Amino acid sequence: MRIAVASGKGGTGKTTVATSLALSLAADSAQVGSASNPPLFLDCDVEAPNAHLFLKPTFERRQEVGLLIPHVDEAKCTHCGKCAEVCQYHAIAVLGKKVLVFPQLCHGCGSCTLICPEGAISEVPDVMGMLEGGTTASGIAFARGVMNVGEPMATPVIRQLKKWAVPRPDQIVIMDAPPGTSCPVVESVRGADFLLLVTEPTPFGLHDLKLAVQVGRELSIPMGVVVNRDGIGDHGVDDFCETEGLPILMRIPFERAIAEGVAQGKPLVDIHPEYMAQFQQMLMRIAKGVSSSAADITSDKSNPLFEVTVLDFKRKLTQKQIP
Numbered sequence: 001m002r003i004a005v006a007s008g009k010g011g012t013g014k015t016t017v018a019t020s021l022a023l024s025l026a027a028d029s030a031q032v033g034s035a036s037n038p039p040l041f042l043d044c045d046v047e048a049p050n051a052h053l054f055l056k057p058t059f060e061r062r063q064e065v066g067l068l069i070p071h072v073d074e075a076k077c078t079h080c081g082k083c084a085e086v087c088q089y090h091a092i093a094v095l096g097k098k099v100l101v102f103p104q105l106c107h108g109c110g111s112c113t114l115i116c117p118e119g120a121i122s123e124v125p126d127v128m129g130m131l132e133g134g135t136t137a138s139g140i141a142f143a144r145g146v147m148n149v150g151e152p153m154a155t156p157v158i159r160q161l162k163k164w165a166v167p168r169p170d171q172i173v174i175m176d177a178p179p180g181t182s183c184p185v186v187e188s189v190r191g192a193d194f195l196l197l198v199t200e201p202t203p204f205g206l207h208d209l210k211l212a213v214q215v216g217r218e219l220s221i222p223m224g225v226v227v228n229r230d231g232i233g234d235h236g237v238d239d240f241c242e243t244e245g246l247p248i249l250m251r252i253p254f255e256r257a258i259a260e261g262v263a264q265g266k267p268l269v270d271i272h273p274e275y276m277a278q279f280q281q282m283l284m285r286i287a288k289g290v291s292s293s294a295a296d297i298t299s300d301k302s303n304p305l306f307e308v309t310v311l312d313f314k315r316k317l318t319q320k321q322i323p
């Protein structure tokens with residue numbers, strides 16, 4: 001089972017949730033379904049990876065990552081322009097008697113190499129960053145990508161990270177996605193069995209949650225929501241989740257001790273160990289929900305994920321009735 005943790009914007013507590021989810025699973029002696037613990041954790045936020053600050057892995061292996069980009073042998077080139085015509089990304093241009101390659105735009109598709117009638121193009125590696133893998137003290141297999149400064153494309157690094165860090169057949173994978181809803185997020189959550197969306201109950205949080213939900217729907221991934229900093233803001237996120245049939249799986253209160261602890265690099269379950277049981281229960285609900293179809297999750301009232309929505313809805317009604 002692959003669980004992607006994402007949010008429509010940065011700073012919502014996505015990594016706080018993802019890392020405590022992994023720690024709670026690693027500490028859970030009662031296995032989730034047929035899964036074996038601990039999980040594999042992938043930090044897909046390759047432009048600004050920070051999950052290692054909370055999980056503190058020891059890195060044991062590293063590998064450079066990048067793309068094969070074209071190199072033109074000017075002696076063979078006849079400047080026919082076919083390479084520039086075939087490139088969908090405008091990464092190669094023929095200007096008079098000169099062929100220019102723009103590595104920052106190249107997607108490494110190899111089309112120009114294939115089409116060149118003179119065999120003037122060869123492929124050379126362009127290193128974009130590093131993949132690093134290791135293990136944490138609690139046995140979590142940890143892997144992350146780290147992009148070189150100035151590299152514009154995160155997607156190839158994320159794609160190769162997901163291929164490089166291979167889970168055991170029965171191992172749960174937790175993927176910490178980058179913030180936002182752009183291509184790196186889509187690449188991170190693609191193939192996930194469940195998308196856990198972390199948001200905050202504010203108009204900004206709601207706006208970006210809506211965008212993230214659209215991504216999940218486009219990819220047909222079942223979703224659930226964690227409301228972080230619960231207690232600030234308004235009921236907009238609750239109302240949206242209720243209308244859209246999105247289960248709210250957990251609420252983390254707005255609390256100074258949590259903010260201070262997270263700022264010091266402490267996982268949430270270290271700050272408040274009682275949250276571990278909540279994360280473990282959430283994992284059980286997700287595992288049961290994943291075994292149902294996405295449609296079942298929002299329409300089947302016997303589904304444990306739906307139960308949470310109903311409970312939250314009742315709780316909100318109760319809150320509204322309080323004068």
Ligand code: SF4
Binds near residue numbers: 084094
């Ligand atoms: S396709 Fe080959 S021969 Fe034609 S311009 Fe490009 S590199 Fe030169």
Ligand code: SF4
Binds near residue numbers: 112
């Ligand atoms: S490898 Fe693909 S993206 Fe890169 S220059 Fe050639 S055709 Fe363009």
